[in-house]
Amino acid sequence: xxxxxxxxxxxxxxxxxxxxxxxxxxxxxxxxxxxxxxxxxxxxxxxxxxxxxxxxxxxxxxxxxxxxxxxxxxxxxxxxxxxxxxxxxxxxxxxxxxxxxxxxxxxxxxxxxxxxxxxxxxxxxxxxxxxxxxxxxxxxxxxxxxxxxxxxxxxxxxxxxxxxxxxxxxxxxxxxxxxxxxxxxxxxxxxxxxxxxxxxxxxxxxxxxxxxxxxxxxxxxxxxxxxxxxxxxxxxxxxxxxxxxxxxxxxxxxxxxxxxxxxxxxxxxxxxxxxxxx
Amino acid sequence: xxxxxxxxxxxxxxxxxxxxxxxxxxxxxxxxxxxxxxxxxxxxxxxxxxxxxxxxxxxxxxxxxxxxxxxxxxxxxxxxxxxxxxxxxxxxxxxxxxxxxxxxxxxxxxxxxxxxxxxxxxxxxxxxxxxxxxxxxxxxxxxxxxxxxxxxxxxxxxxxxxxxxxxxxxxx
Numbered sequence: 001x002x003x004x005x006x007x008x009x010x011x012x013x014x015x016x017x018x019x020x021x022x023x024x025x026x027x028x029x030x031x032x033x034x035x036x037x038x039x040x041x042x043x044x045x046x047x048x049x050x051x052x053x054x055x056x057x058x059x060x061x062x063x064x065x066x067x068x069x070x071x072x073x074x075x076x077x078x079x080x081x082x083x084x085x086x087x088x089x090x091x092x093x094x095x096x097x098x099x100x101x102x103x104x105x106x107x108x109x110x111x112x113x114x115x116x117x118x119x120x121x122x123x124x125x126x127x128x129x130x131x132x133x134x135x136x137x138x139x140x141x142x143x144x145x146x147x148x149x150x151x152x153x154x155x156x157x158x159x160x161x162x163x164x165x166x167x168x169x170x171x172x173x174x175x176x177x178x179x180x181x182x183x184x185x186x187x188x189x190x191x192x193x194x195x196x197x198x199x200x201x202x203x204x205x206x207x208x209x210x211x212x213x214x215x216x217x218x219x220x221x222x223x224x225x226x227x228x229x230x231x232x233x234x235x236x237x238x239x240x241x242x243x244x245x246x247x248x249x250x251x252x253x254x255x256x257x258x259x260x261x262x263x264x265x266x267x268x269x270x271x272x273x274x275x276x277x278x
Numbered sequence: 279x280x281x282x283x284x285x286x287x288x289x290x291x292x293x294x295x296x297x298x299x300x301x302x303x304x305x306x307x308x309x310x311x312x313x314x315x316x317x318x319x320x321x322x323x324x325x326x327x328x329x330x331x332x333x334x335x336x337x338x339x340x341x342x343x344x345x346x347x348x349x350x351x352x353x354x355x356x357x358x359x360x361x362x363x364x365x366x367x368x369x370x371x372x373x374x375x376x377x378x379x380x381x382x383x384x385x386x387x388x389x390x391x392x393x394x395x396x397x398x399x400x401x402x403x404x405x406x407x408x409x410x411x412x413x414x415x416x417x418x419x420x421x422x423x424x425x426x427x428x429x430x431x432x433x434x435x436x437x438x439x440x441x442x443x444x445x446x447x448x449x450x
Binding site: 019023030037041048049052056130131134177199263 | 293297310332336340341344348351
């Protein structure tokens with residue numbers, strides 16, 4: 001189909017204007033929390049992604065159940081032994097807890113360790129490209145997720161809610177190149193900055209930067225620090241697997257292996273941010 | 279008939295995005311995944327010309343931008359340019375040969391990844407050797423190999439659609 005040059009020019013101008021209007025509306029909407037286009041996209045893709053994930057989990061669950069019967073018998077025996085030990089330990093710890101509460105009351109720091117309100121969610125998608133480590137979960141604004149909620153799995157930190165859509169929301173994981181967290185070495189109490197790096201993120205590692213004088217060795221556990229205003233203090237993150245000395249006289253680097261396995265992440269736990277900080 | 283054509287095209291784009299987000303972990307090799315959107319945009323625009331190629335590129339990029347992109351518009355504009363440039367080659371494309379789609383996909387993948395690297399340059403990470411040899415090159419090879427299959431599928435679908443359109447044209 002040949003178009004006359006005048007009409008062609010008009011068509012080009014119209015296309016350019018449409019592009020500009022779309023990008024302006026999206027960036028304006030992001031500032032003021034009006035996300036029409038995102039909601040539309042969400043409504044289209046959510047059912048498909050959810051369906052595929054449910055089917056995938058069902059099928060892999062059935063296959064796995066056949067494999068696991070023998071293993072289960074063995075682990076069952078082990079767990080029973082462990083259970084007896086734990087029962088004994090539990091009683092001992094109960095006594096300690098009572099003592100702890102008494103002491104905390106004395107110190108008046110009880111309010112700091114409230115049990116945070118939380119709810120679970122399923123991971124239904126991952127960033128398709130090779131550059132970033134972002135996840136989609138199946139709960140959104142309608143289910144009460146809000147921006148910068150904290151995301152955990154297996155008791156360790158996964159990341160933070162970066163973007164909330166109508167039905168789903170997007171999590172920025174701690175190994176992503178865009179994420180930086182203030183952390184603390186559990187043993188010595190030294191603080192540092194944990195940042196994701198593009199070179200490490202495919203191996204599931206993150207980079208920790210601490211002061212040159214701080215005390216850090218391989219095997220140290222890393223938790224979120226008391227300085228951070230994004231995360232509540234004391235959430236487990238990972239373990240130091242390598243300390244790298246740099247000759248600039250200012251900082252030391254360390255590689256941290258998170259306790260969460262990001263390649264097989266399925267279920268996560270969300271903590272409401274406002275409750276956690278106050 | 280044109281409605282059917284666009285309905286099928288858009289549903290292919292949406293399905294590919296959804297599949298890429300959910301099932302990609304099964305076909306990742308060494309943490310590297312192929313990029314289906316590049317293949318689809320290149321295949322469609324080679325078969326249908328620059329006007330439709332541009333629109334398909336814009337739509338696909340927009341879908342990707344809305345769901346994951348940190349900086350809105352990078353992929354919409356990027357895939358739009360890819361669609362336009364491959365659409366320009368529409369007249370040189372013998373549909374049965376696979377050399378042109380293969381080379382086009384290679385260049386498109388290189389182009390899209392270079393756009394992505396711009397973000398890393400802006401924050402001061404200039405590790406180009408790592409970017410190109412550990413991220414871009416494996417993805418390019420993987421994508422190019424899979425193009426041979428995907429192009430076949432798109433060619434088949436497009437052929438069927440065009441046959442349908444011809445039939446309906448004869449009626450009137």
